[in-house]
Amino acid sequence: MSIQLGVPAVNRFRSRKPLSRFAVVSLRLRLLTGVVLLVAWEVSANLFAPAHVARPSNVVMVLPAVFSDPQFWASAGSTIVAVLEGLLIGVVLGVIVGLAMGRLRVLEHALKFYVQALFTLPIVALLPLIIMWFGYSSATRLFIVVIGSFLPVAMNAFDGSRFIPREYLEVALSYRAQWWRVWFGVALPSSLAYLLSGIRLAAGRALVGAVVAEFMVGIDGLGYYILSNSQSFKQNEAMVAVLLLTLIGVVLNFGTDAAVRRFLSWYRRGL
Amino acid sequence: VSTVKPLTTRSGIVASMAVRNARIVGFALLPGALLWEVIGRTAPSSIFAPLSSTVGALGGLFGSGELFHALGESGLLYLAGVGSALVVGAFFGILLARVTKLRVGVEPYVNALYATPMVALIPFILSTLGLGFTPKALLVFLFAVFPILVITMEGARSVSVELLEVARSFHSNEYSLWIHLIIPHTLPFVASGLRQAIARGLVGVISAEFFLSASGLGELLRLKADLFQTAEVLAVTLVVTLLGVLLMDFGRRLENRFATWRS
Numbered sequence: 001m002s003i004q005l006g007v008p009a010v011n012r013f014r015s016r017k018p019l020s021r022f023a024v025v026s027l028r029l030r031l032l033t034g035v036v037l038l039v040a041w042e043v044s045a046n047l048f049a050p051a052h053v054a055r056p057s058n059v060v061m062v063l064p065a066v067f068s069d070p071q072f073w074a075s076a077g078s079t080i081v082a083v084l085e086g087l088l089i090g091v092v093l094g095v096i097v098g099l100a101m102g103r104l105r106v107l108e109h110a111l112k113f114y115v116q117a118l119f120t121l122p123i124v125a126l127l128p129l130i131i132m133w134f135g136y137s138s139a140t141r142l143f144i145v146v147i148g149s150f151l152p153v154a155m156n157a158f159d160g161s162r163f164i165p166r167e168y169l170e171v172a173l174s175y176r177a178q179w180w181r182v183w184f185g186v187a188l189p190s191s192l193a194y195l196l197s198g199i200r201l202a203a204g205r206a207l208v209g210a211v212v213a214e215f216m217v218g219i220d221g222l223g224y225y226i227l228s229n230s231q232s233f234k235q236n237e238a239m240v241a242v243l244l245l246t247l248i249g250v251v252l253n254f255g256t257d258a259a260v261r262r263f264l265s266w267y268r269r270g271l
Numbered sequence: 272v273s274t275v276k277p278l279t280t281r282s283g284i285v286a287s288m289a290v291r292n293a294r295i296v297g298f299a300l301l302p303g304a305l306l307w308e309v310i311g312r313t314a315p316s317s318i319f320a321p322l323s324s325t326v327g328a329l330g331g332l333f334g335s336g337e338l339f340h341a342l343g344e345s346g347l348l349y350l351a352g353v354g355s356a357l358v359v360g361a362f363f364g365i366l367l368a369r370v371t372k373l374r375v376g377v378e379p380y381v382n383a384l385y386a387t388p389m390v391a392l393i394p395f396i397l398s399t400l401g402l403g404f405t406p407k408a409l410l411v412f413l414f415a416v417f418p419i420l421v422i423t424m425e426g427a428r429s430v431s432v433e434l435l436e437v438a439r440s441f442h443s444n445e446y447s448l449w450i451h452l453i454i455p456h457t458l459p460f461v462a463s464g465l466r467q468a469i470a471r472g473l474v475g476v477i478s479a480e481f482f483l484s485a486s487g488l489g490e491l492l493r494l495k496a497d498l499f500q501t502a503e504v505l506a507v508t509l510v511v512t513l514l515g516v517l518l519m520d521f522g523r524r525l526e527n528r529f530a531t532w533r534s
Contacts, residue, residue, distance in 0.1 A: 026375045029372060029375050029376045030375065030376055030378075030379055032376065033376030033377055033380065034379075034380065037380060049399065050399075052398070053399050054395065106298065109294050109295070109297075109298035109299060110298045110299055110302060111299070112299070113295050113299040113300070113303075114299065114303065116516075117512055117515075117516055118512070120470065120512070120515035120516050120518075120519045121508075121511060121512045121515045122473050122474040122477050122478075122511070122515065124390075124474060124477045124478050124481065125477045125488075125489075125492065125508060125511045125512075126508065127481070128492045128493055128495075128496030128504055128508075129496065129504050129505070129508055131496060132317065132318060132496055132499065132501065132504065133318055204388070207388055208388050208390050211388060211390050211391055212390050212478065212481075212482075215390070215393070215394075215481075215482055216481065216482075222391075223390075223391070226391055226394050227394045229394075230394035230395055230397070230398045231394065231397075231398060233398070235395060235398065235399075238394060238395065239395075241391075242387070242391045242392065242395075245387075245388055245391050246383070246386060246387045246388070246391075249386055249387075249388060250386060
């Protein structure tokens with residue numbers, strides 16, 4: 001009887017192969033910590049903070065109202081479109097400029113200094129200047145997003161296309177490849193790893209750029225939604241927008257990885 | 272730069288630096304300055320100002336003491352935010368590395384916060400904590416703390432098991448374990464985290480001064496932009512750019528110093 005009891009126990013344990021004991025324990029620990037954190041937030045908000053300060057229970061309660069509010073989705077759409085649009089322009093420009101800097105010595109000397117200096121500058125600091133150029137309009141937001149995504153992509157495309165394996169270039173040369181084929185057929189694919197980390201950096205900066213532009217310019221979008229709601233004592237509604245913003249950031253990162261797996265499946269195969 | 276020979280002599284290094292500097296001046300700075308001047312003279316004055324008047328504005332801002340005042344205010348905010356982030360991030364990074372249960376539980380939430388765009392939290396800080404120095408320092412802290420925390424934790428976890436076992440077999444208590452083994456091992460990682468925090472801290476300072484109570488370089492930028500004093504706006508932007516370059520350079524040196532010290 002005792003053996004009969006023991007055997008299935010071992011079998012049951014073995015049959016759960018995908019979830020190891022450690023994974024189960026750590027998952028439980030993580031969920032528990034999450035609950036503790038949420039309760040701590042709720043309790044401390046109830047004890048120390050005024051009523052308008054966001055707390056988990058209220059955020060959950062306002063979810064249906066926020067999700068059925070067309071204004072919320074219009075704001076989200078406005079920000080997402082601006083980020084994607086600016087990201088696309090910034091990435092294309094960044095790839096072209098970065099490749100040109102990596103392949104042409106003159107351009108490297110002329111532009112590297114400026115690209116590096118602007119890369120270290122917080123793009124938020126450019127807002128007042130850009131508002132002077134484009135006024136309080138959505139063009140300011142687009143411009144900030146373009147600059148924010150252009151710089152990291154250009155830096156990384158430059159770094160990646162500078163050190164192409166010699167053999168690749170010699171093969172291309174011996175087949176008399178035209179220069180654009182060397183740029184986009186050899187240099188671009190071989191700097192893909194750099195480019196990807198550049199694009200990931202760009203996605204984060206694009207999102208942040210859009211939000212700060214909306215703060216200062218006051219155009220419709222998730223950043224402005226957060227600002228106006230928290231100013232009118234609706235922090236819970238604003239918190240939903242923050243969660244969506246974080247989600248967009250995560251999706252952008254996953255989207256980059258998924259696009260690479262889908263369209264550039266040869267990449268990583270050798271790694 | 273593929274044909275660079277290994278330079279060992281000091282004079283060789285100095286000569287190559289001179290060539291590099293001459294290149295930067297000849298190919299980048301001179302044409303850039305010329306372009307800036309030409310664009311500044313042709314564009315309407317509300318949009319762009321020539322380099323000459325930007326330099327003049329810079330001199331004016333220095334002379335009136337406005338710029339020194341702004342640099343002082345921003346510098347204090349920066350030091351308060353990044354300094355507290357260094358202390359908190361390094362301590363909790365090591366603590367999380369030592370206490371496995373705490374780390375496993377907290378890690379996903381730390382990563383989630385790390386991924387959250389911090390600027391989105393500004394309105395909450397504003398409407399909960401109001402104006403003043405502390406909310407601004409809190410924002411800079413939030414910008415700077417996560418890279419230090421995460422990288423310190425990874426570093427402190429990489430202490431070799433053999434060393435830990437030797438320490439334990441000599442009945443080392445947790446305190447002397449930290450002092451003699453973990454902290455010396457982890458310092459280069461803290462320096463790497465600090466390099467990232469240094470860059471993010473500057474973003475935090477400018478954002479705080481724009482969107483929380485106005486002060487320092489952020490206030491100066493907005494003030495001059497509202498008055499459409501283009502040359503002054505360009506001058507302050509130039510100062511912030513220079514500050515960014517210097518800070519990044521400092522961070523890189525710090526990281527390299529500890530990196531060589533590690534090996």
